[in-house]
Amino acid sequence: xxxxxxxxxxxxxxxxxxxxxxxxxxxxxxxxxxxxxxxxxxxxxxxxxxxxxxxxxxxxxxxxxxxxxxxxxxxxxxxxxxxxxxxxxxxxxxxxxxxxxxxxxxxxxxxxxxxxxxxxxxxxxxxxxxxxxxxxxxxxxxxxxxxxxxxxxxxxxxxxxxxxxxxxxxxxxxxxxxxxxxxxxxxxxxxxxxxxxxxxxxxxxxxxxxxxxxxxxxxxxxxxxxxxxxxxxxxxxxxxxxxxxxxxxxxxxxxxxxxxxxxxxxxxxxxxxxxxxxxxxxxxxxxxxxxxxxxxxxxxxxxxxxxxxxxxxxxxxxxxxxxxxxxxxxxxxxxxxxxxxxxxxxxxxxxxxxxxxxxxxxxxxxxxxxxxxxxxxxxxxxxxxxxxxxxxxxxxxxxxxxxxxxxxxxxxxxxxxxxxxxxxxxxxxxxxxxxxxxxxxxxxxxxxxxxxxxxxxxxxxxxxxxxxxxxxxxxxxxxxxxxxxxxxxxxxxxxxxxxxxxxxxxxxxxxxxxxxxxxxxxxxxxxxxxxxxxxxxxxxxxxxxxxxxxxxxxxxxxxxxxxxxxxxxxxxxxxxxxxxxxxxxxxxxxxxxxxxxxxxxxxxxx
Amino acid sequence: xxxxxxxxxxxxxxxxxxxxxxxxxxxxxxxxxxxxxxxxxxxxxxxxxxxxxxxxxxxxxxxxxxxxxxxxxxxxxxxxxxxxxxxxxxxxxxxxxxxxxxxxxxxxxxxxxxxxxxxxxxxxxxxxxxxxxxxxxxxxxxxxxxxxxxxxxxxxxxxxxxxxxxxxxxxxxxxxxxxxxxxxxxxxxxxxxxxxxxxxxxxxxxxxxxxxxxxxxxxxxxxxxxxxxxxxxxxxxxxxxxxxxxxxxxxxxxxxxxxxxxxxxxxxxxxxxxxxxxxxxxxxxxxxxxxxxxx
Numbered sequence: 001x002x003x004x005x006x007x008x009x010x011x012x013x014x015x016x017x018x019x020x021x022x023x024x025x026x027x028x029x030x031x032x033x034x035x036x037x038x039x040x041x042x043x044x045x046x047x048x049x050x051x052x053x054x055x056x057x058x059x060x061x062x063x064x065x066x067x068x069x070x071x072x073x074x075x076x077x078x079x080x081x082x083x084x085x086x087x088x089x090x091x092x093x094x095x096x097x098x099x100x101x102x103x104x105x106x107x108x109x110x111x112x113x114x115x116x117x118x119x120x121x122x123x124x125x126x127x128x129x130x131x132x133x134x135x136x137x138x139x140x141x142x143x144x145x146x147x148x149x150x151x152x153x154x155x156x157x158x159x160x161x162x163x164x165x166x167x168x169x170x171x172x173x174x175x176x177x178x179x180x181x182x183x184x185x186x187x188x189x190x191x192x193x194x195x196x197x198x199x200x201x202x203x204x205x206x207x208x209x210x211x212x213x214x215x216x217x218x219x220x221x222x223x224x225x226x227x228x229x230x231x232x233x234x235x236x237x238x239x240x241x242x243x244x245x246x247x248x249x250x251x252x253x254x255x256x257x258x259x260x261x262x263x264x265x266x267x268x269x270x271x272x273x274x275x276x277x278x279x280x281x282x283x284x285x286x287x288x289x290x291x292x293x294x295x296x297x298x299x300x301x302x303x304x305x306x307x308x309x310x311x312x313x314x315x316x317x318x319x320x321x322x323x324x325x326x327x328x329x330x331x332x333x334x335x336x337x338x339x340x341x342x343x344x345x346x347x348x349x350x351x352x353x354x355x356x357x358x359x360x361x362x363x364x365x366x367x368x369x370x371x372x373x374x375x376x377x378x379x380x381x382x383x384x385x386x387x388x389x390x391x392x393x394x395x396x397x398x399x400x401x402x403x404x405x406x407x408x409x410x411x412x413x414x415x416x417x418x419x420x421x422x423x424x425x426x427x428x429x430x431x432x433x434x435x436x437x438x439x440x441x442x443x444x445x446x447x448x449x450x451x452x453x454x455x456x457x458x459x460x461x462x463x464x465x466x467x468x469x470x471x472x473x474x475x476x477x478x479x480x481x482x483x484x485x486x487x488x489x490x491x492x493x494x495x496x497x498x499x500x501x502x503x504x505x506x507x508x509x510x511x512x513x514x515x516x517x518x519x520x521x522x523x524x525x526x527x528x529x530x531x532x533x534x535x536x537x538x539x540x541x542x543x544x545x546x547x548x549x550x551x552x553x554x555x556x557x558x559x560x561x562x563x564x565x566x567x568x569x570x571x572x573x574x575x576x577x578x579x580x581x582x583x584x585x586x587x588x589x590x591x592x593x594x595x596x597x598x599x600x601x602x603x604x605x606x
Numbered sequence: 607x608x609x610x611x612x613x614x615x616x617x618x619x620x621x622x623x624x625x626x627x628x629x630x631x632x633x634x635x636x637x638x639x640x641x642x643x644x645x646x647x648x649x650x651x652x653x654x655x656x657x658x659x660x661x662x663x664x665x666x667x668x669x670x671x672x673x674x675x676x677x678x679x680x681x682x683x684x685x686x687x688x689x690x691x692x693x694x695x696x697x698x699x700x701x702x703x704x705x706x707x708x709x710x711x712x713x714x715x716x717x718x719x720x721x722x723x724x725x726x727x728x729x730x731x732x733x734x735x736x737x738x739x740x741x742x743x744x745x746x747x748x749x750x751x752x753x754x755x756x757x758x759x760x761x762x763x764x765x766x767x768x769x770x771x772x773x774x775x776x777x778x779x780x781x782x783x784x785x786x787x788x789x790x791x792x793x794x795x796x797x798x799x800x801x802x803x804x805x806x807x808x809x810x811x812x813x814x815x816x817x818x819x820x821x822x823x824x825x826x827x828x829x830x831x832x833x834x835x836x837x838x839x840x841x842x843x844x845x846x847x848x849x850x851x852x853x854x855x856x857x858x859x860x861x862x863x864x865x866x867x868x869x870x871x872x873x874x875x876x877x878x879x880x881x882x883x884x885x886x887x888x889x890x891x892x893x894x895x896x897x898x899x900x901x
Contacts, residue, residue, distance in 0.1 A: 446630035447711035453633065453640035454707065457648075458700045460641075461693060466649040467822045475820035479827055483840050 004093050006086045010034070010041055011078040014064070018080050025090065027097055030067070032077075043077065047101055050076075052139050053094045055087065063087040067094065096128065099135040137169055146512070147519050156545040157523060161538065165522055205244040213358050215243075217341045220277035226359050236355060246271030278337065291383055292390045502564045502571075509556060510571055513549055517575055520546050524582050530589065543586055550579050619660035619754035620832045621746055623739040624651065624761060626676070627793070628667045628707060629730040632764035638793060638818040644703075646821040647761065648696045654830060655679055655695075661832075662754050664742055667703060668735040668762075669710035670728060675738065676702045729767030732760070732800065736777035736788075743786055755833050757787045757810070760801055763794040771800075778804045787811075789829050793818060811841050 003026045009018030010032050019041045021034035032043035049069060054076075056064040063084045068076035081087035138145045144166075151157040207215075216223040222243060230239050246268055249257060261268055502510075524542045527535045553572050560568040626647065633640040654663050665677035677699050736758070743756040758781065766774075778800075781788055787810035790801035797814060805812035815824040828841055864873045871882035879886050 443630075443711070443714055446634045447707065447714070449634045450628065450630040450640060450707050451704065451711075454644070454700060454704050456641045457644045458697065458704070462649060462696050463645050466645065467820060471817065471820040472823040475815070475817055475823035476827065478816060479824070479842065482842060 004090060006081065006090055008032075008079045008081050008086070008090075010043065011080055014062075014078060016078075023079055023090065025093055025097070027100070030094075032079075045077070047094075047097050050094075050098065053091065053098065055091050058084050058088070065091055065094070092132075095132050095135065099131055134163060137166075143515060147515060150516060151519065151545065154545075156520075156541050157538075161523065165526070205240075205247070207240055207244075209355060209358060212240075212355050213362070214341070216359055216362050217344075218337055220281075222271065223359060223362060224277065225271070226355075227363060230356065242268050243271055288379060288383070291387045502560075502567055506556065506560065506564070506568065510568070513553060513556075514575060516549055517546070517578065520549070521578060521582055524586075528585070528589070530593075539586065543583070546579055546582060550576065553579075618832045618834050619658050619662075620654070621662045621664070621743065621754040621756040622654055622759055623664045623666060623742060623756065624759045625666050625668050625732070625735045625739060626703075626761055627730050627763045628669050628703070628710070629728070629764040630670070630707070630711075631728045632730070632794065636763060636794070638821070642819075643793065643821070644700070646825065648699055649692070650822055650825040650830070651677070651699070652692045652695055653826060657830065658832070660754055664739070665699065666735045666738050666742075667706045667710075668730040668732055669706065670730055671713040672706075672710050673731050673734040673738055674706045674709070675742075676706060728764070729770070730762070730764045731770070732762065732767070733770040733773030733777055736760075736774065736781070740777060740780055740784070740786070743784065747784070757789060757833060759789045759791065759829055760804075761791045761793060762798055762801060763792070765794065765796060766798050766800045774800050774804070778807055782808045787833065789813075791815065791821075791825065791829060793821065811843070813842050 003024065005022060005024045007020070008023045009020050010023075011018040019034050019036070019039055021032055021036075021039075021041075024031045024033070027047075029044060029046045031045075032041070034041050045067075050067045052068045054066040054068060056062055063081040063086070064078060065081065065087055066076050066078045079087075079090070081090070138148055148162060152159055152162045216226070226239060230236050234242075242265075245261075249261065263269075520542050524539065524546065527539050527542070530536050530539060553575055557565075557569050557572045624647075633643075651663050651665065655661055661679075663677070663679045664675065667674055667676050677695075739758045743758075746753050746756060778788065781804070786808065788801070788804040788808045789810040790798065790805045790812045792798055792801065792812075792814040802812050804810070811828055813824065813828055815821060831839060864876055865871070866873070866880040866883060866885060867887075868885040869880065869883035871880055873881075877887070
C-alpha cells in the first residue's frame with residue numbers, strides 16, 4: 001500500500017488527448033512525471049487537497065480516474081489508463097488513502113482523551129471493504145457526509161452507532177442475494193433409456209443420483225420400496241437392477257412375461273403394478289375437483305380409446321386398449337406426473353451423492369408437505385357448502401333479506417347540537433352569546449327595546465354624514481392591510497412553498513437543523529429503555545447535542561425578520577416540539593432513575 | 607350575450623337579497639345599538655340602488671319567530687320613492703320594520719298572550735330567511751331571460767341555532783346549486799360556523815368587521831360590488847373555515863376518527879357496533895387505512 005506507480009496519461013479535460021507519463025502515488029501525495037522531460041505538466045499534489053475521486057465504469061470506452069479537487073466546480077486531475085486493472089488498482093489505492101484522511105481529524109481528539117467513548121469505534125476492526133463501502137456512501141451523499149462530520153467527528157455519536165441505523169444502506173452494496181436453487185429439469189426423464197450394444201442380449205441402463213432423485217420424486221412407489229427394501233433385504237445395486245428390468249418389461253409391452261415375472265418375484269411386482277400411492281393421490285385430487293364441474297361432458301372428447309387413435313411414443317402407438325391392467329400407464333399420466341414434480345420443485349438441500357440419504361430426505365420433506373395441507377374434513381366441508389350453493393333452486397328459497405343493515409338514526413339533533421357547540425368553541429368565540437342572551441332579558445323587554453330603537457331612527461331620520469371620515473379611513477386602511485399581509489397569501493399558490501419565501505440562508509440552515517434533529521432523535525429514542533452504561537452515555541451525548549440545536553433554533557426564530565418571522569416560527573415550531581418531547585422523556589426517565597436509586601436500602605441520598 | 611339563454615345576466619346588474627338580523631335578544635345586549643346599525647344599513651341599501659339603475663334590493667328581516675319581506679326595490683311604488691328621495695326610502699323601510707317587529711313579538715308571545723316559556727327560541731331563524739331569499743331568487747330566475755345577477759347578503763349578529771343545522775345546510779346547498787353566492791357580514795361577537803361554511807361553499811365573502819362604527823364602510827367596500835367586478839378585486843377571505851366534525855360518542859371535535867360506512871356517523875375510537883345505525887363492524891383488524899382524514 002506504500003507506493004504505487006503506473007503508466008498513464010494526464011488529461012486536463014476528458015476530451016484531451018492526454019500527456020503520457022507515470023503516476024506515482026504514496027500515502028500522502030501523488031506525483032505525475034511526463035515521459036517527455038520537457039513537458040511542463042508535472043504534478044505533485046497532496047492527497048489532503050483531494051476531495052474525492054470518480055471513475056469510469058469497468059468496460060466503458062476509457063479507463064478514467066478523476067481526482068476531484070472541488071466537487072462543485074468539477075475541477076480535478078483526470079488520468080486515463082491503458083487498461084482497467086491498472087486503473088482499478090489506482091482507484092482502490094486512492095480510495096483507501098482518502099478514507100484514511102477522512103478519519104484523521106478525529107484522531108488528535110482521541111489521543112488526547114483516550115477514555116472518550118468515541119474510542120471503541122477505532123478499536124473495532126473493520127474490514128477494508130466495509131470501510132470503503134462507508135466511504136463510498138459518504139462521498140455519494142453529501143447530506144450523509146455532513147451528518148457524519150457533525151456528529152461522528154465531534155464525538156456525539158460513535159462510528160458504529162452512526163452506521164447501525166444505516167444497515168440497509170450498507171447492505172445494499174453487499175451482494176446478499178440468495179443463491180437460486182436449481183429445480184428439476186423440465187425435460188422429461190421419460191424413462192431411463194436402455195442402450196443395447198447390438199451384439200449381445202445385454203441391455204444397459206445408466207442411473208445417476210440425479211436421475212434416481214427424479215425417479216423417487218416421480219414414482220412414490222419406487223421411493224417407498226427403496227426405503228423398505230434397501231439395505232435390509234437387498235443391496236442397492238440389486239434394487240436398481242430390478243427396477244430396470246421392470247422398466248424394460250414395461251417398455252417392451254410384453255404383458256404376458258411381465259405378469260409371469262410379477263407372479264414369481266414380489267419385489268419386481270412392485271414396479272410393474274400400478275403405483276398405488278399415485279393412484280390414491282389421484283383419487284384424492286379428483287375428490288377435490290370443483291363438484292360443479294361436469295366431467296361427464298368431457299368423456300366424449302377422449303378419442304384415445306378408439307381404435308387407430310393414440311399418441312406416438314417410442315415409435316409405437318400408445319393405445320390404451322391393448323394394455324393390461326398391470327402396466328397401464330399412459331403417456332398423458334406420465335406427463336402430468338412429471339409436470340407436477342417439476343412444479344413442486346426440488347425441496348431437498350442434501351448433496352446428491354448417496355441414494356439412501358436422498359430417499360430419506362425426500363420422505364421427510366413429503367411428510368412436512370402433507371402436514372401442511374388442509375385437513376380432509378375442512379376440505380369436505382367446503383365442498384359441501386359449495387355444492388349446496390351451486391345446486392340451490394331459486395324457486396324453493398324464501399325471499400332473501402337484503403345484505404345490508406337498514407339505517408336507523410336515533411336522534412339527529414343530538415349530533416347537530418354537539419356539532420354546533422364544538423364549532424363555536426373551535427372558532428374561539430370567547431363568549432357564548434346564547435347564555436348571555438338567555439338570562440339578561442325577558443321577551444317583552446327585548447322587543448320593547450327593539451321598537452324604541454326603530455322609532456328613534458324614525459323620528460331622527462338618517463345621519464348626515466353616514467360615517468365619520470376618520471372612521472372610514474381607519475376601516476379602509478385596516479381592510480387593505482389585512483388583504484396585503486403575507487399571512488393572508490400563505491398557501492394560496494400550490495407551486496410556491498413557504499420555504500421559498502424565506503431567505504436562502506435561513507432556509508438552508510433550517511433544513512440542515514431538521515436533518516440533524518431527525519438523526520439525533522432517532523438515536524435518542526432508539527436508546528430507550530436504557531439498559532447499559534453505554535446507552536446512558538449515548539443518551540447524555542445526544543441530549544447535549546440536541547440542546548445545542550435547540551438553542552440555535554431559538555436564535556433563528558428570534559433573529560428572523562418581521563416579514564418572515566411568522567413563517568419561520570411555523571417551521572421551527574414542530575422541530576422544537578419534537579425536541580421538547582424528547583427532553584420531557586429524558587427528564588422523566590432521569591427522575592425515575594434517581595428515585596429508584598434513592599429507594600435503595602443502602603441509604604443512597606441523591 | 608346569447609351564449610347562455612337560460613341564465614342571461616346583466617353582467618353588472620345585481621339583485622341583492624339582504625337578510626337583516628332583528629333578534630331582539632341579541633340587539634338588546636349588543637355593543638352596537640340597533641338604531642346605529644340601521645344608520646349604516648339603510649344608506650348602504652340606498653347606495654346599492656344608486657350604483658346601477660337596474661340593481662334591485664330585497665330586504666328580509668330575520669326574527670326569532672318569523673321572517674318577512676321588508677323592502678323590495680322592484681315594487682313599483684317603492685321604486686319611484688327610492689329614485690325620488692333617500693329619506694322616503696328610509697321611512698318606508700323603517701315603517702315596514704316596525705310592523706314586522708310588532709308581528710314577530712306577537713307570534714313570540716303566543717296565542718294566549720303569555721308566551722311559550724319552555725321554548726328557548728332566542729336564535730334568529732336564519733334558515734327561514736335564507737329560504738325566503740332563495741324563493742325570491744327562483745322567482746326572478748323564472749321571470750324572464752334578462753334579470754339581474756342575484757346574491758344573498760346575511761348581516762347576522764346572533765349566534766347560530768344548532769336546531770336549524772339541517773335546514774341551514776340545505777339552504778346553503780340549494781344556493782350552491784343555483785349558483786347564488788351567500789355573503790356574510792357578522793356584527794356579533796363571535797364567528798358563525800354556519801355562515802362561514804355557507805360563504806365558503808357558495809363562493810361568497812365572509813367577513814367579521816372589527817370596527818362596528820365603520821360598518822357602512824365595510825359594507826360599501828366589500829359587499830357593494832357586483833359579481834362581475836368581483837373577479838377583478840381582491841376581497842377578504844377568512845383565514846380558515848372550521849370543517850372539523852365532532853364524534854358522536856363524546857361530542858369532541860376531532861381531526862382523525864372512524865366513520866361508519868353505512869350512515870357516516872363519526873366516532874373518535876373504534877366501536878364494534880355503530881351506535882347510530884346499529885351496523886356491526888365485524889372486521890377485527892383495524893389498521894390505519896380505515897382511519898380517515900376529516901376535512
